[in-house]
Amino acid sequence: MKTPKISEAVIRRLPVYLRYLQYLREMNITTVSSHELGQNLDMNPAQIRKDLAYFGEFGRKGIGYDVQYLIEKIKQILKLDRRLNVALVGAGNLGTALSNYRRFTNEKLKIVGIFDKFSEKIGKKIGPLQVQSLDKLSEMVKELDIKIGIITVPASEAQSVADLMIRSGIKGILNFAPVILKVPPEIPVRNADVTTELESLAYYIE
Amino acid sequence: MKTPKISEAVIRRLPVYLRYLQYLREMNITTVSSHELGQNLDMNPAQIRKDLAYFGEFGRKGIGYDVQYLIEKIKQILKLDRRLNVALVGAGNLGTALSNYRRFTNEKLKIVGIFDKFSEKIGKKIGPLQVQSLDKLSEMVKELDIKIGIITVPASEAQSVADLMIRSGIKGILNFAPVILKVPPEIPVRNADVTTELESLAYYIE
Numbered sequence: 001m002k003t004p005k006i007s008e009a010v011i012r013r014l015p016v017y018l019r020y021l022q023y024l025r026e027m028n029i030t031t032v033s034s035h036e037l038g039q040n041l042d043m044n045p046a047q048i049r050k051d052l053a054y055f056g057e058f059g060r061k062g063i064g065y066d067v068q069y070l071i072e073k074i075k076q077i078l079k080l081d082r083r084l085n086v087a088l089v090g091a092g093n094l095g096t097a098l099s100n101y102r103r104f105t106n107e108k109l110k111i112v113g114i115f116d117k118f119s120e121k122i123g124k125k126i127g128p129l130q131v132q133s134l135d136k137l138s139e140m141v142k143e144l145d146i147k148i149g150i151i152t153v154p155a156s157e158a159q160s161v162a163d164l165m166i167r168s169g170i171k172g173i174l175n176f177a178p179v180i181l182k183v184p185p186e187i188p189v190r191n192a193d194v195t196t197e198l199e200s201l202a203y204y205i206e
Numbered sequence: 207m208k209t210p211k212i213s214e215a216v217i218r219r220l221p222v223y224l225r226y227l228q229y230l231r232e233m234n235i236t237t238v239s240s241h242e243l244g245q246n247l248d249m250n251p252a253q254i255r256k257d258l259a260y261f262g263e264f265g266r267k268g269i270g271y272d273v274q275y276l277i278e279k280i281k282q283i284l285k286l287d288r289r290l291n292v293a294l295v296g297a298g299n300l301g302t303a304l305s306n307y308r309r310f311t312n313e314k315l316k317i318v319g320i321f322d323k324f325s326e327k328i329g330k331k332i333g334p335l336q337v338q339s340l341d342k343l344s345e346m347v348k349e350l351d352i353k354i355g356i357i358t359v360p361a362s363e364a365q366s367v368a369d370l371m372i373r374s375g376i377k378g379i380l381n382f383a384p385v386i387l388k389v390p391p392e393i394p395v396r397n398a399d400v401t402t403e404l405e406s407l408a409y410y411i412e
Contacts (some may be wrong), residue, residue: 094303
């Protein structure tokens with residue numbers, strides 16, 4: 001079956017489903033209904049059914065979805081059934097936290113290089129990696145076939161780091177700096193901004 | 207004008223608009239079209255127009271939206287025109303990074319307490335705050351009228367921290383631990399999971 005074109009909104013929800021399905025698998029739960037998914041993910045079950053219909057008509061009325069099958073299918077769609085190497089630039093507290101983040105260490109998305117421009121950071125050990133000079137980024141992107149860059153530098157440095165990443169051949173960016181990056185249209189950027197999450201939470205607090 | 211009931215999806219997009227509008231204001235740009243917003247935020251302009259229509263019919267054809275007015279209106283809707291005190295539990299690298307995060311220091315959402323259960327962290331200074339014992343959480347939530355909790359502890363500790371936060375009177379949680387928290391339905395939880403962002407990025411990498 002050929003996969004139809006899927007909207008960005010759906011693509012962004014798939015990892016959320018994946019996370020919860022993996023949690024269910026750990027709990028040895030083999031099937032789940034869209035209603036249960038909706039309750040646990042705080043989403044509309046009809047929306048979930050519509051999203052999952054991209055994978056075919058395999059959800060069964062009164063039984064639900066097969067957890068293991070859905071995990072495999074979502075990984076296929078997201079192309080997570082391959083290894084993708086990641087470079088992180090900015091070895092401060094946030095960069096260190098992300099590099100040590102449990103999930104990064106056993107998944108296909110793997111941080112294989114940590115870079116910083118400040119000499120006092122270079123050589124510092126974070127998990128199994130040593131912080132390298134930012135001057136080495138281009139060389140390492142080619143050598144290790146790095147596809148994704150994570151930016152954890154201050155806002156004032158983020159654009160020049162993004163430019164360097166793109167010149168070096170990186171194909172997608174996850175940006176933690178609170179700034180809107182200017183990048184060519186073919187380079188996807190995700191902005192991980194904790195303030196937006198906090199702000200949307202404020203709405204619900206009386 | 208009374209504000210109509212707004213869906214969660216819209217509420218989650220409003221801070222994204224707010225961020226970009228604040229950026230435009232810094233650049234001394236006073237009006238913006240839904241088309242420009244869409245281009246810069248990688249969203250459908252029709253979706254943006256629909257979302258912004260909740261604030262009234264003030265976008266003008268061929269001219270666009272007034273940046274300053276929209277900023278004020280979105281802040282009102284999100285109830286960001288008041289101070290909300292925040293407690294952070296988990297003074298590791300991620301907690302330290304968040305506590306130092308520039309935007310938290312001058313906005314209405316303010317981290318006023320950092321807590322950890324490990325004695326080697328207690329007393330450590332992060333910015334203007336000293337890490338306090340987790341035993342003090344309940345007392346401080348009442349004393350400082352803390353409404354929001356940020357969880358930056360390891361996955362295995364997150365549920366018990368969430369339980370303690372809720373018992374202490376916290377009304378909403380931003381969770382960074384890679385685990386799905388069980389909370390009463392009246393407590394909103396946002397999961398800030400960097401892996402989901404990375405995974406949705408993978409889709410766009412050939």
